[in-house]
Amino acid sequence: MTTHAAETIVAAAVTALTGLATTGGNVFPSRAYPLETLPALLVDMADETSDVQELQASPLLMRNMELTVTAVATDVDPTTLRATINSIRAEVEVAIAANQNIGGAQSVLLSGNTVELVDEQQRPVMRSTMRFNVQYFTQLNAPGTAV
């Protein structure tokens, strides 16, 4: 099976984000099922755009992939809950800043954050989804290797 460079990048992000002070080992790539233990991080890839950079025998593609990192936490105290989420955000941003070339990427830059507060269960849950723009290059015919 051929590994796409995007897979290498997401896997490297999971490694970089595992062991942070607040979320520890609760890091889950592409998790489809409900979480059991909080706080936690969900890591996944989203949309990607690409553009030809050099016309040659095998054109060079510049790719911009969205990497999503969702912090999930719960607490009965709303101030503590928000503070926990913001602590996780800070830890994630520092970890990503220190790993700008994960999986061969040129850069991994924060592009936005979305916060959702859900109150339909026994305790409030806050989800904060950080979106990072991952820029990387591959040859047209070699998507498995970031150059």
Next chain:
Amino acid sequence: MAFKENLAALVQPGLPGVKAATYAGATVYGHFWNEYTDPSGVESSAPRFGCPAANLPGVVHGSVLVIEGNTYKAVNVRADGYGWLYVRLELQP
């Protein structure tokens, strides 16, 4: 012919779904629901207590109920207009 329902009869101990709750130092009875839910992508449940309003006099947001050994705070109090209260509960640590 109009009639007045005896709400207290609906929460007699021993009836299916009826649980005892400690509220303001007294034992009161009502229906307790705590079914599974995961709207936030987290395994959880949605605890609620329903009873005649007379069973929870003065209940407001933050009022404490102890049910089956767990402590809950009221986070939403809904009166149905016919003498019945539904109270959404938040599980305390």
